[in-house]
Amino acid sequence: MTVIEFNDVTKTYGRRTVLDKMNFSIRQGVLTGIIGRNGVGKSTLMKIAVGHIQATSGDVRVFSVNPFNSLKVSANSILVDDAMSFSDKLTLKDILQEAGRFYPNWDGPLAQRLFDYFGFHSNARQVDLSKGKKSTFNAIIGLASHCPVTIFDEPTTGMDTVARKDFYRALLKDYIAHPRTILVSSHHLEEVEDLLEDILLIHNKTALFHGPATDLQEMFVNLIGKEEKISTFIADREIISSQINGSYSEILVKNTFTSDEKSHLHTQGIQLVPVSADDAYVALTTGKKGGIDHVFNGTTAD
Amino acid sequence: MLNMDGSKPIYVQIAEWIETEIIDGTLSPDDKVYSQYQLAELFTINPATAGKGLTLLLEAEVVYKRRGLGMFVASDARDKLFAKRKEETLRRLIRELLNEAALLGVDDSHLLSMIEAERARIKGE
Amino acid sequence: MYLTEPRLTNIVKKQFLHKLNAYTGVFNSLIVMQLIGIFFGYGAGSGGSSNGGTLTIDYRLSTGDGPVILTLLWAFSMGILVTTLAYRNDAFSFISNRLSHNISSILFLLFASAIAGTLAPLAGSIIKFISLFQSNPFFTEASGLVSSPTDFSIGVMTSILYTVLFASLGYVVGSFVQRSKFVLPLLIAAIFVFPLLQLNMGGLDFIAKIVAFFGSETSLLLFLMKIVVTVSIFFAISIRVTTKTEVRK
Known part of the structure; x- marks a missing residue:
């Protein structure tokens, strides 16, 4: 069942287009990573999904309704981001209590255990917390609300390494215990890739890739071997990056080899080395490039 | 444990980790294999990815499924894995x-004598 | 998947209770304003003496208007305050849409106005009470709580209604300001330019008419109706102009 659906969604601020005819749909219960470089519209997409802002054009459906001004979407979703703020008249303890009054699936005991684990003080105020602590506190609310659609926008901003690891582990454990649709955005793919089932990769204002994280990884492969042997295989292929170490070359190409071709490569002493999802992401978003070596080769040749 | 920084897809690493458990005897025939959720918790990975690893083993008939109960080690799992590793790993190394x-x-006879010499050294240790 | 089907009334109720907890700063500023009102109200009294041959009358007029005027100012600024982005962002950290946020904010304004409107005449009475002790009075207060409870309760009623009126005026102004950043400079310009330009064309007359529309009404029931209709229009306009506002941008 589809929970979130974007059809030709465009969002503009004045003359600046942030999302351009974006299309995708998120299935129920899938933990999806919204990945993209800084400023590609990840946050905009998330704010539209929970109804905080409105699409300029196109059709947005969450639980089959337009999220903007929908009380149903608001009650069944939560967006944890930098802009999540609470009255400075409320203590952290008050805020947890208020969250419990609002969200029907609120897990009070979990919230309290996380609150204690991360060493928060009941009488502190959200505005007085450090950046990392504020992120952690907001994340606790996001986890404990158990909303059918739970969205985290760069949730670990400012957190130290230990807190980041703890948060992602908590997220995974809670997701396993209470399966629900979760979106997590990050520009550090390597930090979240193992957690994700699907990746929605945003680039140039649109969805460049949407599918299983492992599929993204397997889109590319590194060929390592003698340069003269490799060159015969890659003559008509798009080279994403290449690196030359002595007589050996390391060439990143699209993984479109048939099994026959693969065994042929093996016999020629050329290794096919899988790339990390992060490398694939970089390859996909930087497009065709000769790598840093070509920058230098280019200047001497011209 | 898994080689998390490696570039091998994580579900392949999961499958290989279970294979090693079977080869070294930690898991015997008809033992219950970890569920995808147990694997997910164990390695902090998405349950769907862990499930993919199990599917690889299921397709290779290293494990079999009992409806509602989970996956179990096939009776001939070790033999299959030995054959597979011989075919894949050993051949690659050769x-x-x-x-x-x-x-x-280095010609063949030289190579063979080197292998013999190495074997003797290992025995001597 | 279990989905919640929220009812507007239920969410509004939760938000109203939330605002009672979260907007306590509003009440602190009310107390400060009324104390200032008492202070100035007491100082602002006028006195004099008339001499009729053998009889000399010393009189002192004390007014309880200071707290009321400051309460109205407070109500106006509170109306603006609750429409600001910070307050709306806070609301959308929990379950909300624009309508529920508006309704619960309006309910909060009515509640706060009721308290402030009741306290204002009481603060006025304090001024008179202090005056009473300082002089040796022959005549004391008019329409006070003790001397004339009916008049006093009408006074409270009127005070509440005026407070609500000013709060709703602040709310509608705040809503327009939130709608567009050009509204604020226009509004300030209008306040200064409008009376100047229209001085000869009845501009001040227009304002005087508005004041008279409420101030000269002698029937409490009609006054009540005038306020209710005006306030409803203000709130309806506010809800209308903020229905598309974006939050947590």
């Missing part, structure tokens, strides 16, 4: 060995 030998101009 190919690398031959490539290196050709590069250095």
Whole structure:
């Protein structure tokens, strides 16, 4: 069942287009990573999904309704981001209590255990917390609300390494215990890739890739071997990056080899080395490039 | 444990980790294999990815499924894995060995004598 | 998947209770304003003496208007305050849409106005009470709580209604300001330019008419109706102009 659906969604601020005819749909219960470089519209997409802002054009459906001004979407979703703020008249303890009054699936005991684990003080105020602590506190609310659609926008901003690891582990454990649709955005793919089932990769204002994280990884492969042997295989292929170490070359190409071709490569002493999802992401978003070596080769040749 | 920084897809690493558990006898025939959720918790990975690893083993008939109960180690799992590793891992190593030998101009009889010498050294240790 | 089907009334109720907890700063500023009102109200009294041959009358007029005027100012600024982005962002950290946020904010304004409107005449009475002790009075207060409870309760009623009126005026102004950043400079310009330009064309007359529309009404029931209709229009306009506002941008 589809929970979130974007059809030709465009969002503009004045003359600046942030999302351009974006299309995708998120299935129920899938933990999806919204990945993209800084400023590609990840946050905009998330704010539209929970109804905080409105699409300029196109059709947005969450639980089959337009999220903007929908009380149903608001009650069944939560967006944890930098802009999540609470009255400075409320203590952290008050805020947890208020969250419990609002969200029907609120897990009070979990919230309290996380609150204690991360060493928060009941009488502190959200505005007085450090950046990392504020992120952690907001994340606790996001986890404990158990909303059918739970969205985290760069949730670990400012957190130290230990807190980041703890948060992602908590997220995974809670997701396993209470399966629900979760979106997590990050520009550090390597930090979240193992957690994700699907990746929605945003680039140039649109969805460049949407599918299983492992599929993204397997889109590319590194060929390592003698340069003269490799060159015969890659003559008509798009080279994403290449690196030359002595007589050996390391060439990143699209993984479109048939099994026959693969065994042929093996016999020629050329290794096919899988790339990390992060490398694939970089390859996909930087497009065709000769790598840093070509920058230098280019200047001497011209 | 898994080689998390490696570039091998994580579900392949999961499958290989379970294979090793079977080969070294930690898991015996008809033992219950970890569920995808147990694996997910164990390695902090998405349950769907862990499920993919199990599917690889299921397709290779290293494990079998009992409806509602989970996955179990096939009776001939070890034999299959031995055959598979012989076919894949050992062959790859031999190919690398031959490539290196050709590069250095080491002929077959020389190579064989080197293997014998190495075996003797291991026994002596 | 279990989905919640929220009812507007239920969410509004939760938000109203939330605002009672979260907007306590509003009440602190009310107390400060009324104390200032008492202070100035007491100082602002006028006195004099008339001499009729053998009889000399010393009189002192004390007014209880200071707290009321400051309460109205407070109500106006509170109306603006609750429409600001910070307050709306806070609301959308929990379950909300624009309508529920508006309704619960309006309910909060009515509640706060009721308290402030009741306290204002009481603060006025304090001024008179202090005056009473300082002089040796022959005549004391008019329409006080003790001397004339009916008049006093009408006074409270009127005070509440005026407070609500000013709060709703602040709310509608705040809503327009939130709608567009050009509204604020226009509004300030209008306040200064409008009376100047229209001085000869009845501009001040227009304002005087508005004041008279409420101030000269002698029937409490009609006054009540005038306020209710005006306030409803203000709130309806506010809800209308903020229905598309974006939050947590």
